[in-house]
Amino acid sequence: MDNHVLGQLSDVYKTYRVGDITVEALRGVSMTLHRGDFFAIMGVSGSGKTTLLNILGCLDVPTAGSYVINGKDVSQMDDDMLSGIRNELIGFVFQNFYLLHYATVLENVLLPTLYKDNHTADNTRRAAEVLQLVGLQDRAGFRPRQLSGGQQQRVAIARALINTPRLLICDEPTGQLDSTTAAEIMAIIKALNNSGKTIVLVTHDRDIAAYANQVLTIKDGQLVSVT
Amino acid sequence: MSVRPGVFLGSFYAGGGSHLGRLAGLAADAFKAVVAFKLRAFFCILSVSLGIAAITIIVATVEGAYKKAYDIIDIFGPDSLLILGGNTEARAVTQRQKTITLDDVNAIRGGFPSAYFVTPMATRGGVDVSYRDHRHQTLVIGSTSDYAASWSWILAEGVDLSSDDVTGRRNVCLIGQYVATQLFDQPPPLRAGEEPDPTRGRTRSVSPVGKTILVDRLQCRVVGVLSQRSASQMGHNINDRIIMPITTVMRKLQNESRYVTMVKLRFRDAQYLKSWIEQLRQFLRQRHRIKFDQGDDFTIVSPDEIIRFLVAFTGSLVVFLGITAVVSLLVSGFVLANLFNLSVRERTNEIGIRRALGARKNDIFHQFILESTILTTAGGLIGFVLGLVSSKFIVMIAEFPIHFSWKAFVTGLGMAIVVGVVFAVAPARAAANLNPIEAIR
Numbered sequence A: 001m002d003n004h005v006l007g008q009l010s011d012v013y014k015t016y017r018v019g020d021i022t023v024e025a026l027r028g029v030s031m032t033l034h035r036g037d038f039f040a041i042m043g044v045s046g047s048g049k050t051t052l053l054n055i056l057g058c059l060d061v062p063t064a065g066s067y068v069i070n071g072k073d074v075s076q077m078d079d080d081m082l083s084g085i086r087n088e089l090i091g092f093v094f095q096n097f098y099l100l101h102y103a104t105v106l107e108n109v110l111l112p113t114l115y116k117d118n119h120t121a122d123n124t125r126r127a128a129e130v131l132q133l134v135g136l137q138d139r140a141g142f143r144p145r146q147l148s149g150g151q152q153q154r155v156a157i158a159r160a161l162i163n164t165p166r167l168l169i170c171d172e173p174t175g176q177l178d179s180t181t182a183a184e185i186m187a188i189i190k191a192l193n194n195s196g197k198t199i200v201l202v203t204h205d206r207d208i209a210a211y212a213n214q215v216l217t218i219k220d221g222q223l224v225s226v227t
Numbered sequence B: 001m002s003v004r005p006g007v008f009l010g011s012f013y014a015g016g017g018s019h020l021g022r023l024a025g026l027a028a029d030a031f032k033a034v035v036a037f038k039l040r041a042f043f044c045i046l047s048v049s050l051g052i053a054a055i056t057i058i059v060a061t062v063e064g065a066y067k068k069a070y071d072i073i074d075i076f077g078p079d080s081l082l083i084l085g086g087n088t089e090a091r092a093v094t095q096r097q098k099t100i101t102l103d104d105v106n107a108i109r110g111g112f113p114s115a116y117f118v119t120p121m122a123t124r125g126g127v128d129v130s131y132r133d134h135r136h137q138t139l140v141i142g143s144t145s146d147y148a149a150s151w152s153w154i155l156a157e158g159v160d161l162s163s164d165d166v167t168g169r170r171n172v173c174l175i176g177q178y179v180a181t182q183l184f185d186q187p188p189p190l191r192a193g194e195e196p197d198p199t200r201g202r203t204r205s206v207s208p209v210g211k212t213i214l215v216d217r218l219q220c221r222v223v224g225v226l227s228q229r230s231a232s233q234m235g236h237n238i239n240d241r242i243i244m245p246i247t248t249v250m251r252k253l254q255n256e257s258r259y260v261t262m263v264k265l266r267f268r269d270a271q272y273l274k275s276w277i278e279q280l281r282q283f284l285r286q287r288h289r290i291k292f293d294q295g296d297d298f299t300i301v302s303p304d305e306i307i308r309f310l311v312a313f314t315g316s317l318v319v320f321l322g323i324t325a326v327v328s329l330l331v332s333g334f335v336l337a338n339l340f341n342l343s344v345r346e347r348t349n350e351i352g353i354r355r356a357l358g359a360r361k362n363d364i365f366h367q368f369i370l371e372s373t374i375l376t377t378a379g380g381l382i383g384f385v386l387g388l389v390s391s392k393f394i395v396m397i398a399e400f401p402i403h404f405s406w407k408a409f410v411t412g413l414g415m416a417i418v419v420g421v422v423f424a425v426a427p428a429r430a431a432a433n434l435n436p437i438e439a440i441r
């Protein structure tokens, strides 16, 4: 297997069943994530973008088909192992930031280290590093509510980075932000990609998608075009 | 490829060392959440602390009862028996209270050489005593010589009753501290226009020793004053008494030549006390010519019996408090469980984020158990203090032996932690089993 391959989706189906109705959110999706890839995924609402991200991020597993991440098939993993993969290999950035309002910026950033298996790493120093990277080193003691939307998203990025993941999953990270702030956030994400992080980002905005190296369009649970 | 067991176990044990570290991190994190959700914290702590306060008081009450019992036995003497005239258990209306004679006492002395102390006593309650214009009513106890010595009751001043006092039927007495206060202490001088206040401290300007007081209609010289003995037992002040030679009491106060009120015995080999009691019983039954189908006309009080009495006395209260405590703990448990169910619902999003960031189901489960345990531990500590304070009031209202020790503390805290763990299991499990993708939608 290619050393640079981080994840491999092969003919993935995801079917949701709600009562009598079954929804096929993904219908035979295949894609390969290499180290340093930057994908933007576009598509209308309900086309299956978030479902795809959830599977790539090991928050969910395929109904059919396989997903191999870091050389291991997720269908062979139990819930704890998936949690471990998310903790070590994957960082998440959400549209709504999803910070804990009762914790400080620093505590939010440190949250993923709580679930790490080896506690040998110097977490506080690492937290300072990632806060510096997103330009919030002097906001460590603030509460999320004392920050602007853009700043909150930076905190979320710092939190996603603290365990030095290989893959960054971003679901409409700029959806709540004005265009100037969105550009600032995208600059950070682009820089991360340049330093080797694999990035998969969902957006409705062509200008945002333009930051990516590859733009995928998804329609009714199928990838229809690769730019 | 399958995972070899060795590798798997190896990784398990390698992870073992960090388990504690992980738990410590979770605990610190849980503490933040506890502080953040103040309303939940307030109601959890409130309900738990009330339950634990009740538990604390119960444990302290039981302990107090036993301690009191053993204190009394300490004063009574663990090697001691008391023989009372009459049968206190089955007291027939016609039954005589006066059944123990001085001859019985002498016979016991002869028949039980291992009883190193056989002392008859004659008592009379509600006797009027006075010194000048000070009046009081008290218990008069007629004793043989060396009263203070044989009851190991130190004299505050003066001397003990001598054998000459007894044989000579002298009008002498020892007085208890309370009697001394009532008869000899002066209230503080009144300032102009001031009402007398009985609660203000009295002062004693004269020594009672050598003074003559009036006991009933008997002129009686005070030869000694007993020291203050620890407060009172069961509402009965043991410092409120006068001791006179038994001969004087029988002849001059009771108009009695034969019968004594009770006999106190102490045995050299206390471990056989049970068999001494039986032998004594048979001995007295024989002397009193009691038929085999008739009950005793006397009562033997032993240390065991005192304990039984005291425990029975506190028993009903303990049962009442026990039910209260169990109910209040259950109530606080359900309050806790409900508050945590609400909290889990309210924090669904947070749980989803934590799961996305790598929290295992167990981490979420532990988080909520820890939050709950921290709260109930705080409730337990506050409950203990609450119990301590409210017991002060109980003691003030109903004179009751309450004793606080580490046992009450540990029991209360232990119960609090148990409630915290047990009642948080259901909500914590619900939180752990939330589907992360649903939770962050």
Ligand SMILES: Nc1ncnc2c1ncn2[C@@H]1O[C@H](COP(=O)(O)OP(=O)(O)OP(=O)(O)O)[C@@H](O)[C@H]1O
Residues within 6 Å of the ligand: A016, A017, A018, A023, A024, A025, A043, A044, A045, A046, A047, A048, A049, A050, A051, A052
């Ligand atoms: N947990 C679920 N249970 C049932 N159906 C679901 C679930 N999650 C997604 N779906 C369905 O799957 C389809 C894809 O949903 P998904 O959230 O992936 O869309 P999306 O492309 O992210 O849309 P949007 O742009 O609005 O975020 C939708 O029809 C949705 O209703």
Ligand SMILES: [Mg+2]
Residues within 6 Å of the ligand: A049, A050, A051, A171
């Ligand atoms: Mg979506």
